[in-house]
Structures are given as C-alpha cells and as structure tokens.
Amino acid sequence: MIITLFFATLYANNTSVKFKHCEIINLSELTDIVSCGKVDYLIEYKQNDEYKRGEVKKITAVTLKDAKVIKQ
Numbered sequence: 001m002i003i004t005l006f007f008a009t010l011y012a013n014n015t016s017v018k019f020k021h022c023e024i025i026n027l028s029e030l031t032d033i034v035s036c037g038k039v040d041y042l043i044e045y046k047q048n049d050e051y052k053r054g055e056v057k058k059i060t061a062v063t064l065k066d067a068k069v070i071k072q
Contacts, residue, residue, distance in 0.1 A: 029053065039063055041070075
C-alpha cells in the first residue's frame with residue numbers, strides 16, 4: 001500500500017492534483033480503487049502462491065476524460 005501511495009503522489013505532483021479526502025474501495029482480493037478528488041486509481045495486484053495479494057501489478061489513473069497507466 002505504501003508503494004501505491006508513493007506512485008500516486010508522484011503522479012499527483014506531475015498533474016498538480018492535491019490529495020484530500022481519499023477513499024479506498026476493495027473491489028476484489030486482487031483489485032482496489034483509490035478515489036481522490038477528480039482522479040481515481042485502479043490498482044491491480046499480482047497473485048502469489050497462497051492466493052493472496054502479492055506486489056502491485058498495474059496502476060491506472062482514471063479521470064472523466066481518459067485513463068493513463070502509471071505502472072505496469
């Protein structure tokens with residue numbers, strides 16, 4: 001989760017988006033959405049051998065206009 005917030009912060013610094021009142025929604029065991037203002041971040045995790053979350057596989061920033069992959 002710390003790695004995810006680090007990448008989200010880097011993206012926010014590049015796009016001048018300020019993080020206030022962020023909300024995390026667990027869609028499944030391997031997928032989360034972090035909603036911060038006008039930008040949502042879709043976070044997909046790799047599945048490890050024990051059928052639990054592994055490391056972050058992909059982060060996608062989603063706005064009303066487009067979706068941009070931050071990490072893949």
